[in-house]
Amino acid sequence: MVPGERLVSSRAKKVTTHVLQEMKRSGEKIAMLTAYDYSLARLVDGAGVDVILVGDSASNVMAGNDTTVPITLDHMIYHAQCVVNAVDRALVVVDMPFGSYQGDSKLALKSAIRIMKESGGHAVKIEGGTEIVDSIKRILTAGIPVMGHLGLTPQSIYKFGTYSVRAKEEEEAGKLMEDARALQDAGCFSIVFEKIPADLAKRVSESLDIPTIGIGAGADCDGQVLVLHDMLGITKDFSPRFLRRYADLGEAVDGAVKGYIEDVRKGDFPSEEESY
Numbered sequence: 001m002v003p004g005e006r007l008v009s010s011r012a013k014k015v016t017t018h019v020l021q022e023m024k025r026s027g028e029k030i031a032m033l034t035a036y037d038y039s040l041a042r043l044v045d046g047a048g049v050d051v052i053l054v055g056d057s058a059s060n061v062m063a064g065n066d067t068t069v070p071i072t073l074d075h076m077i078y079h080a081q082c083v084v085n086a087v088d089r090a091l092v093v094v095d096m097p098f099g100s101y102q103g104d105s106k107l108a109l110k111s112a113i114r115i116m117k118e119s120g121g122h123a124v125k126i127e128g129g130t131e132i133v134d135s136i137k138r139i140l141t142a143g144i145p146v147m148g149h150l151g152l153t154p155q156s157i158y159k160f161g162t163y164s165v166r167a168k169e170e171e172e173a174g175k176l177m178e179d180a181r182a183l184q185d186a187g188c189f190s191i192v193f194e195k196i197p198a199d200l201a202k203r204v205s206e207s208l209d210i211p212t213i214g215i216g217a218g219a220d221c222d223g224q225v226l227v228l229h230d231m232l233g234i235t236k237d238f239s240p241r242f243l244r245r246y247a248d249l250g251e252a253v254d255g256a257v258k259g260y261i262e263d264v265r266k267g268d269f270p271s272e273e274e275s276y
């Protein structure tokens with residue numbers, strides 16, 4: 001296939017997990033972005049992204065927390081409802097927040113059902129490897145599609161201690177491969193690889209039947225994901241090497257707000273035409 005050519009996803013009226021599987025099979029790359037609110041999700045979906053992730057990065061981007069740990073299930077459901085209201089085509093995947101699934105597969109199922117029922121999302125994403133396989137299997141018994149997340153898993157930041165690249169050493173790389181296989185065998189429809197070496201992501205992606213989505217994991221994953229506010233240049237204090245900025249909305253907003261303040265102060269706004 002010619003790079004950049006869109007076959008499967010442009011034909012798909014609505015993107016489903018089956019469409020993503022078909023995209024992997026045909027070599028068409030999957031484009032995924034985060035969104036947390038109606039207005040931006042409407043733009044992102046209209047532009048043709050395949051998957052919208054209601055990420056628990058909302059904790060950082062929307063709420064200003066240092067980590068993803070504080071965001072709650074109720075918060076995630078609220079953000080997901082806003083996104084679902086906006087979306088016509090993309091698959092909406094909702095992050096299961098910290099504390100809503102770890103160590104208790106019954107709790108995991110209950111949390112996933114709440115997400116699906118109350119938000120209208122299409123799938124859930126869950127961080128971790130073999131240790132959460134029971135939860136994944138139980139969620140799948142309710143017919144809820146599950147996306148995995150390996151490598152840098154931000155909900156475990158207090159265990160890792162840093163946001164640096166994961167699985168650089170052989171032992172951790174081996175564990176990641178084992179985890180990826182376990183998630184596929186458990187029934188995940190896709191896995192996110194965050195901040196791992198490109199050659200490891202390539203090897204694992206090639207060895208799996210399900211699509212992999214990379215963030216800081218090189219070009220050979222089956223798709224890519226970025227945090228919307230980072231790639232739009234709204235967040236300024238986060239510049240990891242993997243981040244490509246496609247716009248500088250931070251500057252644009254600053255200029256617009258300063259222009260407005262100036263016009264108000266000068267008495268230039270509103271004009272006669274803008275008045276009744």
Ligand code: KIV
Binds near residue numbers: 054056
């Ligand atoms: O929460 C999030 O935005 C994520 C992506 C970084 C994959 O999990």
